[in-house]
């Protein structure tokens with residue numbers, strides 16, 4: 418299978434086409450243009466940060482997106498910057514649907530018909546999928562600097578290998594929109610943790626978290642050519658624009674999703 422990812426833009430999200438198109442759907446939502454929805458929250462999918470009346474609307478928005486893409490529902494976790502990864506199977510999958518407050522930062526599954534999402538506003542979303550036919554799984558991982566420090570990206574691939582008998586050589590990873598090295602200014606202490614990808618620019622420290630993730634995945638055995646960096650910075654990308662914590666989006670989140678289509 419070739420690994421040639423392209424953006425396929427829809428009204429309020431784009432799909433990563435070329436990643437196992439026959440069986441999988443992968444994509445990321447972005448921020449609506451000013452005035453497009455009457456308010457700036459109309460493409461927010463985060464339940465855990467929603468309050469009161471908004472929750473209902475966000476629930477139905479999530480359902481709508483899932484249905485639009487041919488899925489039964491959307492599953493997200495209450496992300497807490499941990500290294501906890503769940504395996505969703507046919508027995509427990511509805512528990513995740515019913516309770517979006519399960520705390521964790523990664524979920525892997527081989528169950529068809531559900532979208533698995535990662536909510537981000539600067540952190541790194543990872544979508545993990547098989548390149549070979551016949552092997553069926555998906556993984557959605559939320560990796561901020563804490564998650565990267567605790568190697569959640571490596572643990573997710575490791576768990577996929579163990580659970581589904583997948584071979585690292587045949588695993589693809591999409592790194593979705595997140596704060597790029599162009600904008601990710603950090604304190605000097607970060608350079609102790611992430612030495613190789615920390616750099617000085619105009620006497621300020623910046624961190625290239627994407628390269629940390631990518632380099633470590635490659636060192637672990639994922640082929641470099643099978644890692645797709647989407648190249649969109651959540652803080653400074655203009656078209657499309659994303660929710661960005663550092664730009665003041667403290668409540669709204671972009672949704673990065675992956676799922677196996679129903680037969």
Ligand SMILES: [Zn+2]
Pocket residue numbers: 596597598599600601650651652653654
């Ligand atoms: Zn940037």
